[in-house]
Amino acid sequence: MYLCTLKNNIFFVLICGLKKTMKAIVLFGAPGSGKGTHSALIAQEYNFLHLSTGDILRAEVASKSDLGKLVDGYISKGALVPDELIINILAKKIDENIDANGIILDGFPRTVTQAEALDEMLERRGKKIDVMVDINVAEKTLFDRLVLRGSISGRADDTPETIKKRLAVYREQTEPVKAHYKRTNRYFSADNNGSVEQCFEQIKGLI
Numbered sequence: 460m461y462l463c464t465l466k467n468n469i470f471f472v473l474i475c476g477l478k479k480t481m482k483a484i485v486l487f488g489a490p491g492s493g494k495g496t497h498s499a500l501i502a503q504e505y506n507f508l509h510l511s512t513g514d515i516l517r518a519e520v521a522s523k524s525d526l527g528k529l530v531d532g533y534i535s536k537g538a539l540v541p542d543e544l545i546i547n548i549l550a551k552k553i554d555e556n557i558d559a560n561g562i563i564l565d566g567f568p569r570t571v572t573q574a575e576a577l578d579e580m581l582e583r584r585g586k587k588i589d590v591m592v593d594i595n596v597a598e599k600t601l602f603d604r605l606v607l608r609g610s611i612s613g614r615a616d617d618t619p620e621t622i623k624k625r626l627a628v629y630r631e632q633t634e635p636v637k638a639h640y641k642r643t644n645r646y647f648s649a650d651n652n653g654s655v656e657q658c659f660e661q662i663k664g665l666i
């Protein structure tokens with residue numbers, strides 16, 4: 460009887476261990492820190508899905524839908540879109556890609572409310588964020604990189620005034636998110652003041 464129960468338990472543990480588990484990573488950092496660049500590199504290296512909330516929102520704006528018009532009002536001012544709106548958009552994207560090998564979240568969560576909602580959303584689906592990688596870059600470098608990017612890409616929110624606003628919003632509303640991941644031992648940082656390759660080597664070491 461005892462042996463039988465033991466056998467069943469071992470079988471259960473084996474099945475759970477074999478069940479495909481999706482890796483989920485949050486790539487964190489100020490505007491211009493290189494989240495997009497490194498998300499693309501990670502996606503390629505590990506065959507993970509790259510979900511950028513900035514890209515998702517810009518596609519919505521480009522479609523000229525009512526939601527897009529609403530979103531544009533926030534993005535063009537350098538403000539964050541409301542939590543409830545972006546949380547619902549992200550939950551839908553996660554459900555559409557629940558069988559992915561792994562997911563990199565770029566640009567989400569950006570507030571403590573979003574971080575808490577993300578944990579709950581993933582827990583309900585039997586998943587979790589494994590690590591948060593915080594990409595660090597000096598403030599002056601961030602500003603210069605964004606101004607340069609604006610002159611090349613023509614992104615509407617890469618103008619000096621809006622960049623200053625976005626950096627201030629990051630310090631006030633987004634930086635506190637780090638503490639949420641530190642508390643739960645999922646916080647790691649990488650330095651992106653040097654080359655892309657140097658930073659990517661650090662990130663690979665963490666993943």
Ligand code: ADP
Pocket residue numbers: 489490491512513514516533534535537538539540541545565566567568569573616625
């Ligand atoms: P960056 O990190 O360089 O500022 P993103 O492309 O990630 O650029 O985001 C562009 C804009 O999209 C943000 O300034 C904000 O208005 C909006 N946005 C993106 N992600 C979120 C989010 N998680 N919550 C609220 N607003 C967001």
